Amino acid sequence: MATKLIAPRPGEGVEELTIVSWLKQVGDHVDEFESVVELETDKVVTEFPSPISGTLLRIDVPAGDSVRVGDSMGVVGEPGESLDESAEKPAPAVKAEETPVEKVELEKPVAAEKPSTNSTFLSPLVRKMLDEHHLDPESIQGTGSGGRITKQDVEAYLSSPRKEAAVLPQPRREEKPQPTKAAPVPTDIPGVLIPHTSSRRQIAARMLDSVMTSPHVLTVMEVDMSRVLAHRKANKDKFAADGINLTLTAYFIAALAMALSDHKTINATWTDEGLFTYSDVNVGMAVALGEGGLIVPVVKQVQNLSLKGIASQVNSLAERARSRKLTPDDVRGGTFTLTNHGTAGSLFAMPIINQPQLGILGTGAMQKRAVVITDENGSDSIAIRPMVYLSLVFDHRAIDGESGDNFLAEVKKILENWTD
Numbered sequence: 001m002a003t004k005l006i007a008p009r010p011g012e013g014v015e016e017l018t019i020v021s022w023l024k025q026v027g028d029h030v031d032e033f034e035s036v037v038e039l040e041t042d043k044v045v046t047e048f049p050s051p052i053s054g055t056l057l058r059i060d061v062p063a064g065d066s067v068r069v070g071d072s073m074g075v076v077g078e079p080g081e082s083l084d085e086s087a088e089k090p091a092p093a094v095k096a097e098e099t100p101v102e103k104v105e106l107e108k109p110v111a112a113e114k115p116s117t118n119s120t121f122l123s124p125l126v127r128k129m130l131d132e133h134h135l136d137p138e139s140i141q142g143t144g145s146g147g148r149i150t151k152q153d154v155e156a157y158l159s160s161p162r163k164e165a166a167v168l169p170q171p172r173r174e175e176k177p178q179p180t181k182a183a184p185v186p187t188d189i190p191g192v193l194i195p196h197t198s199s200r201r202q203i204a205a206r207m208l209d210s211v212m213t214s215p216h217v218l219t220v221m222e223v224d225m226s227r228v229l230a231h232r233k234a235n236k237d238k239f240a241a242d243g244i245n246l247t248l249t250a251y252f253i254a255a256l257a258m259a260l261s262d263h264k265t266i267n268a269t270w271t272d273e274g275l276f277t278y279s280d281v282n283v284g285m286a287v288a289l290g291e292g293g294l295i296v297p298v299v300k301q302v303q304n305l306s307l308k309g310i311a312s313q314v315n316s317l318a319e320r321a322r323s324r325k326l327t328p329d330d331v332r333g334g335t336f337t338l339t340n341h342g343t344a345g346s347l348f349a350m351p352i353i354n355q356p357q358l359g360i361l362g363t364g365a366m367q368k369r370a371v372v373i374t375d376e377n378g379s380d381s382i383a384i385r386p387m388v389y390l391s392l393v394f395d396h397r398a399i400d401g402e403s404g405d406n407f408l409a410e411v412k413k414i415l416e417n418w419t420d
Contacts, residue, residue, distance in 0.1 A: 002077030003052050007061075009069045010041055010328040016150070017041045018198040019073065021063045024056045030076055037073060040198055044295070048073075055079045064198070066150045129154045129205075132212070141158050155201065159184075199293045210355045214270070214395040218350045221408050225366060225386045227418040239311060249285060250311035252338055252363055255414040256303035257281045257310075260336055263407045267335050269356045270398045284334035284354060285314065285349075287321040288343070295321050296354060298334040301379045341391075342366070349390040361411070362391035 007017055020038035024030055035047035037055065058075040061067045126149055130137055133154075140157050142149040185193060194202070228251050239246040260267040260281045268277040281303045284296040297317035302310060320326050336357055341349040342365035350363045366388040373383045392408045399407075 002057060002075045002081055003050075003054070004072040005036060005048065005050065005070050005076060006037070007067045007071050007073055009047065010039070010046065014041050014328065015069050016066050017069065018066050019061050019063050020045055020198070022059060022074075023047070026056055026059055026134060029057050030054060030056055036076070044328050044331055045324050052076055055081075057081060060358055061380070066152070068148065093125070118285045120247065125273050126154060130270055133158060151205065152201070162168050171256050189387075199289075203293050206355070207352050211351050213355055214353060214358075214397055216350070216353060216393050217396045217399075217401065217404065218391060218393050219401070219404050219408055220348050220389055220391050221412050223390055223412045224371070224387070224416050225388055226416075228415055229386055231418050231420070242308070244308060244311050245315050246311050247314060248309075248363075248366075249314050249338070249340065250307055251415065251418070252315065252361070253283045253285065253299055253302055254305075254307050255411050256283055256336060256338060256361060257305075258414055259407055259410040261303055262410060263403070265403065266394065266399060266407050267358050268358055268398065269335075270358065270395060275398055278335045282333050282335045284331075284337040284357075285317065286337065286339035287318050290323065295326065295331060296334065296337060297321050297326055298332065299328045300333060336360070338363070348391045348392065351363075351393055353393055353395060357395075359392060359394040359404075359407075361408075362393070364389040364391065 010017070011407075018040040020040045024034075024036050025202045030050045030053065032051070033049045036050045037048045038045055039048055040046075041265055053077065054076045054118060058079045061109050065101050065336065067073055102310050128270045129151065130149075135154070135157070137149055140149055140153055142153055189221040225248075228248070232246055232248070232251070235247045246387060263279045267281055268275050270276075280301045282298050282300050283302050284298045286294050286296050288294050297312060297320070299305075301394040305313070317326070318328070319329060334354060334357060337351075337354040337360040339351050340363045341351065342363055345365045347367075349362050349364070351360045353360050367384050368384050368415055369387045370382050371385050371387065373385075375381070390408060390411065392404060392411075394404045394407075
Protein backbone atom coordinates (compact mmCIF):
# COMPACT_ATOMS: atom_id res chain seq x y z
CA MET A 1 0.00 0.00 0.00
CA ALA A 2 1.37 3.43 -0.98
CA THR A 3 0.92 6.68 0.89
CA LYS A 4 0.68 10.07 -0.72
CA LEU A 5 2.62 12.96 0.76
CA ILE A 6 -0.18 15.52 1.00
CA ALA A 7 0.74 19.22 1.01
CA PRO A 8 -0.25 20.51 4.49
CA ARG A 9 -1.98 23.75 5.40
CA PRO A 10 0.57 25.55 7.62
CA GLY A 11 -1.77 28.37 8.59
CA GLU A 12 -5.10 30.08 8.06
CA GLY A 13 -5.55 31.47 4.55
CA VAL A 14 -2.60 29.57 3.05
CA GLU A 15 -3.61 27.80 -0.15
CA GLU A 16 -0.29 27.31 -1.91
CA LEU A 17 3.24 26.32 -0.92
CA THR A 18 6.56 26.20 -2.74
CA ILE A 19 8.72 23.07 -2.86
CA VAL A 20 12.15 24.33 -1.82
CA SER A 21 14.03 21.05 -2.12
CA TRP A 22 13.59 17.30 -1.86
CA LEU A 23 15.70 15.86 0.95
CA LYS A 24 15.23 12.39 -0.53
CA GLN A 25 15.29 11.21 -4.13
CA VAL A 26 13.20 8.55 -5.86
CA GLY A 27 14.44 5.15 -4.71
CA ASP A 28 15.80 6.40 -1.37
CA HIS A 29 14.70 4.71 1.85
CA VAL A 30 12.65 6.89 4.19
CA ASP A 31 12.08 6.23 7.89
CA GLU A 32 8.79 7.06 9.56
CA PHE A 33 8.71 10.74 10.58
CA GLU A 34 11.95 11.40 8.69
CA SER A 35 11.96 14.71 6.79
CA VAL A 36 11.42 14.20 3.07
CA VAL A 37 10.84 17.65 1.56
CA GLU A 38 11.32 21.31 2.46
CA LEU A 39 8.29 23.59 2.00
CA GLU A 40 8.15 27.38 1.96
CA THR A 41 5.32 29.81 2.66
CA ASP A 42 5.60 33.45 3.71
CA LYS A 43 9.37 32.91 3.34
CA VAL A 44 9.27 30.39 6.19
CA VAL A 45 10.91 27.07 5.31
CA THR A 46 9.69 23.96 7.13
CA GLU A 47 10.47 20.28 6.73
CA PHE A 48 7.71 17.77 5.97
CA PRO A 49 8.09 14.28 7.50
CA SER A 50 7.04 10.99 5.93
CA PRO A 51 4.05 9.44 7.71
CA ILE A 52 5.37 5.90 7.08
CA SER A 53 8.60 4.01 6.61
CA GLY A 54 9.32 2.92 3.06
CA THR A 55 10.80 4.05 -0.25
CA LEU A 56 10.18 7.32 -2.04
CA LEU A 57 8.49 5.94 -5.15
CA ARG A 58 7.56 9.12 -6.94
CA ILE A 59 7.99 12.91 -6.82
CA ASP A 60 4.90 14.70 -8.12
CA VAL A 61 6.08 18.31 -7.68
CA PRO A 62 9.73 19.15 -8.45
CA ALA A 63 11.79 21.61 -6.43
CA GLY A 64 11.01 25.22 -7.26
CA ASP A 65 7.38 24.56 -8.22
CA SER A 66 4.26 25.42 -6.25
CA VAL A 67 1.76 22.94 -4.86
CA ARG A 68 -1.79 23.48 -3.73
CA VAL A 69 -2.70 22.59 -0.14
CA GLY A 70 -4.20 19.08 -0.18
CA ASP A 71 -2.49 17.97 -3.41
CA SER A 72 0.01 15.13 -3.63
CA MET A 73 3.70 16.04 -3.51
CA GLY A 74 4.95 12.47 -3.92
CA VAL A 75 4.37 8.85 -2.94
CA VAL A 76 6.08 6.62 -0.35
CA GLY A 77 5.58 2.84 -0.42
CA GLU A 78 7.26 -0.53 -0.57
CA PRO A 79 10.28 -1.02 -2.85
CA GLY A 80 9.21 -2.20 -6.29
CA GLU A 81 5.54 -1.50 -5.63
CA SER A 82 3.63 -1.01 -8.88
CA LEU A 83 2.15 2.43 -9.50
CA ASP A 84 -0.90 2.60 -11.72
CA GLU A 85 -2.89 5.55 -13.04
CA SER A 86 -4.97 5.79 -9.90
CA ALA A 87 -1.89 6.93 -8.07
CA GLU A 88 -1.29 9.53 -10.76
CA LYS A 89 -4.60 11.26 -10.06
CA PRO A 90 -4.12 14.10 -7.54
CA ALA A 91 -5.77 13.57 -4.18
CA PRO A 92 -8.88 15.70 -3.49
CA ALA A 93 -8.26 18.91 -1.56
CA VAL A 94 -8.30 18.37 2.20
CA LYS A 95 -7.50 20.49 5.22
CA ALA A 96 -4.11 19.39 6.47
CA GLU A 97 -4.99 20.03 10.10
CA GLU A 98 -7.85 17.55 9.80
CA THR A 99 -6.03 14.96 7.64
CA PRO A 100 -2.24 15.55 7.53
CA VAL A 101 -1.65 12.63 5.13
CA GLU A 102 -3.88 10.32 3.15
CA LYS A 103 -3.22 6.61 2.73
CA VAL A 104 -4.28 5.33 -0.67
CA GLU A 105 -4.60 1.71 -1.73
CA LEU A 106 -3.60 1.29 -5.34
CA GLU A 107 -6.56 0.38 -7.53
CA LYS A 108 -7.19 -0.55 -11.11
CA PRO A 109 -6.37 2.10 -13.70
CA VAL A 110 -8.93 4.86 -14.03
CA ALA A 111 -8.99 7.76 -16.47
CA ALA A 112 -8.07 11.06 -14.86
CA GLU A 113 -10.52 13.78 -15.77
CA LYS A 114 -9.07 16.98 -17.11
CA PRO A 115 -10.40 20.17 -15.59
CA SER A 116 -12.61 22.08 -17.95
CA THR A 117 -10.70 25.30 -17.32
CA ASN A 118 -7.37 26.37 -15.91
CA SER A 119 -9.23 28.61 -13.44
CA THR A 120 -10.97 25.76 -11.62
CA PHE A 121 -8.95 26.81 -8.58
CA LEU A 122 -7.37 30.21 -8.03
CA SER A 123 -5.42 30.90 -4.85
CA PRO A 124 -6.19 34.20 -3.08
CA LEU A 125 -2.86 35.65 -4.22
CA VAL A 126 -3.41 34.67 -7.87
CA ARG A 127 -6.99 35.95 -7.83
CA LYS A 128 -5.78 39.26 -6.37
CA MET A 129 -3.12 39.61 -9.07
CA LEU A 130 -5.66 38.87 -11.80
CA ASP A 131 -8.10 41.42 -10.37
CA GLU A 132 -5.45 44.12 -10.01
CA HIS A 133 -4.33 43.76 -13.63
CA HIS A 134 -7.84 43.05 -15.01
CA LEU A 135 -6.72 39.76 -16.56
CA ASP A 136 -8.96 37.02 -17.88
CA PRO A 137 -7.74 33.72 -16.34
CA GLU A 138 -8.87 31.85 -19.47
CA SER A 139 -6.18 33.66 -21.47
CA ILE A 140 -3.30 32.55 -19.23
CA GLN A 141 -1.70 29.14 -19.65
CA GLY A 142 -1.47 27.46 -16.26
CA THR A 143 1.56 25.31 -15.46
CA GLY A 144 0.40 24.09 -12.06
CA SER A 145 -1.24 20.80 -11.18
CA GLY A 146 -4.12 20.09 -13.57
CA GLY A 147 -3.41 23.27 -15.54
CA ARG A 148 -3.88 25.48 -12.48
CA ILE A 149 -2.63 29.07 -12.76
CA THR A 150 0.22 29.89 -10.37
CA LYS A 151 1.67 33.21 -9.28
CA GLN A 152 4.67 32.58 -11.55
CA ASP A 153 2.32 32.11 -14.54
CA VAL A 154 0.76 35.54 -13.94
CA GLU A 155 4.18 37.18 -13.49
CA ALA A 156 5.43 35.55 -16.71
CA TYR A 157 2.31 36.70 -18.55
CA LEU A 158 2.71 40.28 -17.30
CA SER A 159 6.33 40.35 -18.49
CA SER A 160 5.39 39.27 -22.02
CA PRO A 161 3.31 41.06 -24.70
CA ARG A 162 -0.40 40.72 -23.92
CA LYS A 163 -3.36 40.28 -26.20
CA GLU A 164 -6.26 42.67 -25.77
CA ALA A 165 -8.65 39.77 -25.25
CA ALA A 166 -6.85 38.88 -22.04
CA VAL A 167 -7.75 42.15 -20.35
CA LEU A 168 -11.12 42.17 -18.68
CA PRO A 169 -13.36 45.27 -18.76
CA GLN A 170 -12.26 47.61 -16.00
CA PRO A 171 -14.67 48.12 -13.11
CA ARG A 172 -16.10 51.56 -12.48
CA ARG A 173 -14.29 52.04 -9.17
CA GLU A 174 -11.11 54.12 -8.99
CA GLU A 175 -8.21 52.04 -10.28
CA LYS A 176 -4.62 51.75 -9.19
CA PRO A 177 -1.95 52.84 -11.69
CA GLN A 178 -0.59 49.88 -13.62
CA PRO A 179 3.07 48.86 -13.11
CA THR A 180 5.68 49.26 -15.80
CA LYS A 181 6.19 46.06 -17.77
CA ALA A 182 9.37 44.21 -16.85
CA ALA A 183 12.29 44.77 -19.20
CA PRO A 184 13.05 41.88 -21.57
CA VAL A 185 16.29 39.96 -21.24
CA PRO A 186 18.90 41.87 -23.28
CA THR A 187 20.22 39.95 -26.27
CA ASP A 188 22.95 42.31 -27.48
CA ILE A 189 24.86 42.68 -24.19
CA PRO A 190 26.87 39.74 -22.80
CA GLY A 191 25.91 38.65 -19.30
CA VAL A 192 24.45 35.91 -17.13
CA LEU A 193 20.81 35.47 -16.13
CA ILE A 194 20.43 34.78 -12.39
CA PRO A 195 17.03 33.10 -11.90
CA HIS A 196 14.80 34.57 -9.20
CA THR A 197 14.38 32.53 -6.06
CA SER A 198 10.95 31.91 -4.60
CA SER A 199 11.72 34.33 -1.76
CA ARG A 200 12.82 37.07 -4.15
CA ARG A 201 9.63 36.67 -6.19
CA GLN A 202 7.56 36.97 -3.02
CA ILE A 203 9.44 40.08 -1.93
CA ALA A 204 9.08 41.66 -5.38
CA ALA A 205 5.36 40.95 -5.55
CA ARG A 206 4.73 42.35 -2.08
CA MET A 207 6.82 45.46 -2.55
CA LEU A 208 5.07 46.24 -5.83
CA ASP A 209 1.68 45.54 -4.27
CA SER A 210 2.44 47.87 -1.36
CA VAL A 211 3.47 50.90 -3.40
CA MET A 212 0.52 50.33 -5.73
CA THR A 213 -1.88 50.05 -2.78
CA SER A 214 -1.12 53.02 -0.54
CA PRO A 215 0.43 56.49 -0.95
CA HIS A 216 3.67 56.46 1.03
CA VAL A 217 4.75 59.53 3.00
CA LEU A 218 8.10 59.88 4.79
CA THR A 219 8.87 61.94 7.88
CA VAL A 220 12.23 61.93 9.73
CA MET A 221 13.22 62.97 13.25
CA GLU A 222 16.50 62.83 15.15
CA VAL A 223 16.66 61.20 18.59
CA ASP A 224 19.18 61.57 21.41
CA MET A 225 19.80 58.02 22.67
CA SER A 226 21.81 59.02 25.78
CA ARG A 227 19.29 57.80 28.35
CA VAL A 228 18.57 54.58 26.50
CA LEU A 229 22.29 53.76 26.32
CA ALA A 230 22.74 54.59 30.00
CA HIS A 231 19.86 52.30 30.92
CA ARG A 232 21.21 49.53 28.71
CA LYS A 233 24.68 49.81 30.25
CA ALA A 234 23.21 49.57 33.75
CA ASN A 235 21.04 46.54 32.96
CA LYS A 236 22.86 44.61 30.25
CA ASP A 237 24.66 42.29 32.67
CA LYS A 238 21.48 41.62 34.67
CA PHE A 239 19.67 40.58 31.50
CA ALA A 240 22.66 38.48 30.37
CA ALA A 241 22.53 36.57 33.68
CA ASP A 242 19.08 35.41 32.59
CA GLY A 243 20.35 34.48 29.13
CA ILE A 244 18.91 37.57 27.44
CA ASN A 245 20.85 39.89 25.13
CA LEU A 246 19.49 43.41 25.71
CA THR A 247 19.58 44.99 22.25
CA LEU A 248 18.49 48.45 21.13
CA THR A 249 15.76 46.76 19.08
CA ALA A 250 13.97 45.93 22.33
CA TYR A 251 13.91 49.62 23.30
CA PHE A 252 12.56 50.69 19.92
CA ILE A 253 9.81 48.06 20.05
CA ALA A 254 8.90 49.08 23.62
CA ALA A 255 8.71 52.75 22.59
CA LEU A 256 6.55 51.84 19.59
CA ALA A 257 4.20 49.84 21.82
CA MET A 258 3.68 52.80 24.13
CA ALA A 259 3.19 55.27 21.28
CA LEU A 260 0.89 52.98 19.28
CA SER A 261 -1.29 52.46 22.36
CA ASP A 262 -1.88 56.23 22.40
CA HIS A 263 -2.19 56.58 18.60
CA LYS A 264 -4.66 53.80 17.82
CA THR A 265 -5.43 55.02 14.31
CA ILE A 266 -1.85 54.17 13.32
CA ASN A 267 -2.07 50.67 14.82
CA ALA A 268 -4.76 49.90 12.26
CA THR A 269 -5.70 48.75 8.76
CA TRP A 270 -7.48 50.67 6.02
CA THR A 271 -10.73 49.18 4.69
CA ASP A 272 -13.32 50.60 2.30
CA GLU A 273 -15.83 50.67 5.16
CA GLY A 274 -13.58 52.40 7.67
CA LEU A 275 -10.42 52.20 9.72
CA PHE A 276 -10.04 48.92 11.61
CA THR A 277 -8.01 49.56 14.77
CA TYR A 278 -6.33 46.68 16.57
CA SER A 279 -6.61 45.97 20.29
CA ASP A 280 -3.16 44.36 20.39
CA VAL A 281 0.15 45.91 19.39
CA ASN A 282 2.03 43.29 17.35
CA VAL A 283 5.34 44.68 16.10
CA GLY A 284 7.10 42.96 13.21
CA MET A 285 10.88 43.29 13.13
CA ALA A 286 12.75 42.90 9.87
CA VAL A 287 15.58 40.36 10.03
CA ALA A 288 18.12 40.25 7.20
CA LEU A 289 18.87 36.81 5.75
CA GLY A 290 21.74 37.74 3.46
CA GLU A 291 21.14 36.48 -0.08
CA GLY A 292 17.79 35.14 1.15
CA GLY A 293 16.40 38.67 1.46
CA LEU A 294 14.67 39.42 4.72
CA ILE A 295 11.86 38.11 6.87
CA VAL A 296 9.63 39.86 9.41
CA PRO A 297 8.82 37.79 12.51
CA VAL A 298 6.30 39.39 14.86
CA VAL A 299 6.51 40.15 18.59
CA LYS A 300 2.90 39.60 19.69
CA GLN A 301 0.96 41.64 22.27
CA VAL A 302 3.89 43.92 23.02
CA GLN A 303 1.66 46.16 25.15
CA ASN A 304 1.61 43.39 27.78
CA LEU A 305 5.37 42.74 27.84
CA SER A 306 8.11 44.22 29.99
CA LEU A 307 11.40 45.31 28.45
CA LYS A 308 12.87 41.96 29.50
CA GLY A 309 9.98 40.12 27.90
CA ILE A 310 10.39 42.06 24.66
CA ALA A 311 14.16 41.48 24.62
CA SER A 312 13.63 37.75 25.14
CA GLN A 313 11.18 37.59 22.23
CA VAL A 314 13.53 39.60 20.02
CA ASN A 315 16.40 37.19 20.77
CA SER A 316 14.31 34.10 20.11
CA LEU A 317 12.70 35.32 16.88
CA ALA A 318 15.97 36.66 15.43
CA GLU A 319 17.84 33.44 16.20
CA ARG A 320 15.10 31.23 14.75
CA ALA A 321 14.81 33.48 11.69
CA ARG A 322 18.50 33.15 10.86
CA SER A 323 18.49 29.39 11.47
CA ARG A 324 15.32 28.98 9.32
CA LYS A 325 13.31 27.61 12.25
CA LEU A 326 10.41 30.08 12.26
CA THR A 327 6.87 28.78 11.96
CA PRO A 328 4.28 30.41 9.66
CA ASP A 329 2.51 31.81 12.73
CA ASP A 330 5.71 33.67 13.72
CA VAL A 331 5.46 35.93 10.66
CA ARG A 332 1.72 36.64 10.77
CA GLY A 333 -0.48 39.06 12.65
CA GLY A 334 1.76 42.15 12.63
CA THR A 335 0.09 45.54 13.12
CA PHE A 336 3.21 47.72 12.65
CA THR A 337 6.78 47.07 11.47
CA LEU A 338 10.26 48.09 12.65
CA THR A 339 13.27 47.82 10.34
CA ASN A 340 16.93 48.64 11.04
CA HIS A 341 18.47 49.95 7.84
CA GLY A 342 21.46 51.44 9.64
CA THR A 343 23.52 48.28 10.07
CA ALA A 344 25.81 49.27 7.17
CA GLY A 345 25.86 52.98 8.06
CA SER A 346 22.67 54.27 6.43
CA LEU A 347 21.38 57.35 8.28
CA PHE A 348 17.79 57.46 7.05
CA ALA A 349 15.72 55.73 4.41
CA MET A 350 12.22 55.26 3.05
CA PRO A 351 11.19 51.66 3.80
CA ILE A 352 8.11 50.14 2.15
CA ILE A 353 4.98 49.57 4.24
CA ASN A 354 4.19 45.96 5.09
CA GLN A 355 0.59 45.67 3.87
CA PRO A 356 -2.07 45.84 5.21
CA GLN A 357 -0.38 47.85 7.97
CA LEU A 358 -0.40 51.65 7.95
CA GLY A 359 3.18 52.38 8.93
CA ILE A 360 6.78 51.25 9.24
CA LEU A 361 9.62 52.78 11.28
CA GLY A 362 13.21 52.67 10.07
CA THR A 363 16.16 53.18 12.44
CA GLY A 364 19.40 54.55 11.04
CA ALA A 365 22.99 54.21 12.18
CA MET A 366 23.72 55.73 15.59
CA GLN A 367 26.45 58.38 15.51
CA LYS A 368 28.02 60.68 18.06
CA ARG A 369 27.39 64.24 16.96
CA ALA A 370 27.80 67.73 18.34
CA VAL A 371 24.35 69.08 19.19
CA VAL A 372 22.99 72.17 20.91
CA ILE A 373 21.66 71.42 24.41
CA THR A 374 19.29 73.79 26.21
CA ASP A 375 19.27 73.46 30.00
CA GLU A 376 16.36 74.13 32.34
CA ASN A 377 17.43 77.78 32.66
CA GLY A 378 17.26 78.30 28.91
CA SER A 379 21.01 78.42 28.43
CA ASP A 380 22.48 76.78 25.34
CA SER A 381 25.65 74.70 25.11
CA ILE A 382 27.25 72.29 22.69
CA ALA A 383 27.56 68.65 23.70
CA ILE A 384 28.41 65.34 22.07
CA ARG A 385 25.43 62.99 22.04
CA PRO A 386 24.66 59.57 20.45
CA MET A 387 22.10 60.47 17.81
CA VAL A 388 19.96 58.36 15.52
CA TYR A 389 17.49 59.26 12.76
CA LEU A 390 14.07 57.62 12.85
CA SER A 391 12.32 57.38 9.47
CA LEU A 392 8.55 56.91 9.64
CA VAL A 393 6.70 55.95 6.47
CA PHE A 394 2.92 56.00 6.72
CA ASP A 395 -0.15 55.43 4.57
CA HIS A 396 -1.46 58.88 3.61
CA ARG A 397 -4.96 57.51 2.97
CA ALA A 398 -5.46 57.08 6.69
CA ILE A 399 -2.78 59.24 8.34
CA ASP A 400 -2.28 62.96 7.77
CA GLY A 401 1.09 64.65 8.09
CA GLU A 402 0.28 66.13 11.48
CA SER A 403 -0.84 62.77 12.88
CA GLY A 404 2.27 61.06 11.55
CA ASP A 405 4.56 63.73 13.01
CA ASN A 406 2.78 63.62 16.38
CA PHE A 407 3.20 59.86 16.56
CA LEU A 408 6.91 60.01 15.68
CA ALA A 409 7.41 62.88 18.15
CA GLU A 410 5.99 60.67 20.89
CA VAL A 411 8.35 57.83 20.01
CA LYS A 412 11.20 60.37 20.16
CA LYS A 413 10.01 61.69 23.54
CA ILE A 414 9.77 58.19 25.05
CA LEU A 415 13.31 57.29 23.96
CA GLU A 416 14.89 60.58 25.01
CA ASN A 417 13.22 60.43 28.44
CA TRP A 418 13.67 56.71 29.09
CA THR A 419 13.20 55.66 32.71
CA ASP A 420 12.90 52.39 34.58
